Amino acid sequence: MIPAAAAGSGSYPERDDAPEPFFDRLFAGIGFHWHNARRRKLALPAPIAAEASRRGGRPAVAESVARLPNLRYALRRDGLLPEPVAECFGHYCAALAASAEPPRPDAFGAGWALLQGRVAELPDAVDRSHALGLAATTWAICGIPVHLVTASDARSRAAAAALQVPLAGLGLGVAVVAQDTTAAARRVAYAGPVVCAAQREIAHDYLRDLLMLGGRAQPLSGALRHLAGGPSGAKVPTLRGLQCALVEDADGILLDEAHLPLVIATDAEQPRERLVYEQALELARALSASTDFTLDDEGARLTENGTQRVERLVGPLGGIWAAKQRREDLIALALDALHLRQRDVDYRVEQERIAMAPPEGPAPAEPTEADVTLKRLIEVKEGCRLGLQPDVRARVSVPRFLRRYVRLAGICGDARGAEREFWALYGLKMAQAGVAGIAESCAVRVFATAAAKRESLVARVRALAGAGNSVVVAASSPAEGKALHGTLKDAGLEPGVLQGASGAAEQQALAVLERPGSVMLALHPTSRRAERSASTKTPLKLVVAELHDSRRHVGRICHALAADSCEIMVSLEDEAMATRIGPAAAWWAHRGSGEGGELSPERASWILRHAQREIERAGAAMRQEIVLRDRQLDDLLAFSGKRE
16 A cells, blocks of 8 residues: 555655664665675566556556546555556556657666666666656556656756656646746645655755644644645645655665755854954954964965964963864964955945855856855955845754654666765665666776876867867866866866856856867866767767765766767875875876876876775765764754754
8 A cells, every 4th residue: 555654644745764773774784685695676666667668558548547536546545566666657658748758667767666666777868768757647546646856957957848748647746946936836736746846845845834733733733734725814724744755866866965054044144143243353453474374376275383372372262262173274264265365356245235246167156164264354355234144944964854754765877885884874866777888987097196187188178179179177176177177278278167057057058068179177066967979979078187075976877968988087295186185196196207207107006996985985875974963963853843
C-alpha cells in the first residue's frame, strides 16, 4: 500500500526526523551494503519491461483519461505493484505529442527506480527527463502532490515545459514556482498535482509555513484540525506538506549544495556592530605605513611591528579584540578601506548608500564575508548609514529539509563514488538504470608554480583556438577565475564568461562557442548547468585549470558542453593543491619538476589523484558535520521544542 505520512498526517504530511532505533539502523545498513555490492543494477519488472517493448503503440488519450479513476483506486489500494505502474507509464506515453520521442527502456527503468525511492543513474539527458515525467505522472495519478526539485528557476521552467504536454493530456496540471512568483500564485501552484521549483523556493515556503503555524505540525493536532474543517482562514499553509520530492541533478542538489543555508531573516539594527567598525578604523589610522603595514595589489598586510603595536592598542578594549586572528583580519580590511579604496573609483556614494564598483572578469555568485565587512567599513568611513543586518527567524539545513519528505528520490547522470554519502545523508540507495557512462580520460599536467601553469595554459589555449577549436577554460574558485581572465585578456585572447545561471546569458555564451577559435571562461557551478548540443559542428576542447570538489564535476562539465577532449592543468601553488597534498608530498613533487617547472607525467598523475582524493574526503566530512550539528542542536534545544 501507499505509505502513510508520518508527522502531521492530518493536514501537513512530512516525515518525522527522530533517530531510528539501533537495530533498525543496523539492519538497514546491512541491506545497503548488500545492495551496493550485489544488486546496484536495477532489475526491471516484467510488466514494465513489456510496456517498454511496446512503447511505440500508444493507446488513445481519451481511453487513458477514462481509466484514471480506476487506476488511482488500484494504486491507493494495492500500492506500487508493477502492473498498475506499467499502466501509468503507458498513459504517459499515450499523452506525449505525436512528434515526441517515446521513452526508451532505460527511462522506464529509471522511472521505476524513482518510484522505489532511489537515486537513479542515467547518462542521457532526454532519458532523465522522461524518467522524471514517468515517476511524476504515476504519483500524480495516485493523488500524491509532487515537488520536482531543480537547481534554478531556469531549470524549473525547462522541466515544466517538458511535462506540460503529457500531463495536460491526462487532465493533470504542472506549475512553476520561481523567485518572482507572488504569494497568491504560489498557493495556487502548490494546490496542483505537480510543481517544479528550485530547492530554495520550496524550502523558504516551508519555513514560512512553520513560522505561521508556530512550529512543525503534530499528528494529533493536525487530525483534529482536519476533523474540525481545516485550519482557520488566517493560518492556511502555502504547501500541502512534504509528500513527494523528485530531485533533478541529484548529485548537485543533495551533495554539492548540502552546505548552503536555507534561512528566513528580517533586517534589524545592530548598533554595537558600528562601534566595532569605528574602532577598527581608528586603530588603522594609528598605524604607520611601511613600519606597521604594507600595501600591495592583494591588500594590506600587518608587519611584525604592526602586529605588536595592535596588540598593545587593543589591550583596554577586550571583547572581539581579544581574538588575535580576528582583530588582525579586521584591521587589515580597515587599512584596505582607508588607503586602497578610492571614492568614485572603487565605490560610489548614492543617497547615503555605498555602491561598490563591479569587479573585472567573472564575479562570485555571492559576496564573501571579507567583501561584506569591507563594504561596511567603507560605509562607516564615509559616514553613511550602516546596512541592516539580517535577524534569522527560521533556518533548516538542506539534508534535514529533504529528509522530511515522506517520499524522496533523485536522478543524475553519474554519481559513482557518492553511494555512501547518499545513504548516510538521506537514506537513499543508488540504482543504475542504464548503461554506465564511460569515465572521461583527461590528460594531466602539474606545474611547480602558478606562473608556469598560466604561461603554459595560455600557450595551449592559443594553439587549440588556432587549430579551429572552441576552448573552455574551467575554474572552480572566483579568485582563480579572475586571475585567469586577466591572464588570457593580457595575452590577447579576449575570453568570454559562461553564465550558466541565466537562461538568456547561457544561450548567448553557448552561441559564441559555435565560432571556431572562440575562448570562454567558466566557473563552477555555472559550467555544469550549461547544456550544449552534441550535434554542433565546431569541436570543443575543455581545459580544467583548477581542481574541483569532485572528479564527477569534470565529467559533468565535459558531458554538458559536449567536449571532444579534456586536459587538466594545475599547479602546486593552487589553493586546492597546496592545502591538501601536505609538505612531504609537496617536497617530493618539487623534486620531480623539470624544465619549465612541469612535473613528470607519473608524478603529476599521482599527486593530482592524491589531492583530489583529499578534497573529496574533506567535502564528505563537511556534509557529515552538517548532520552532526543538526543532531547536537536537537539535544541542546530539546527542552524548548523549537529547533528551527
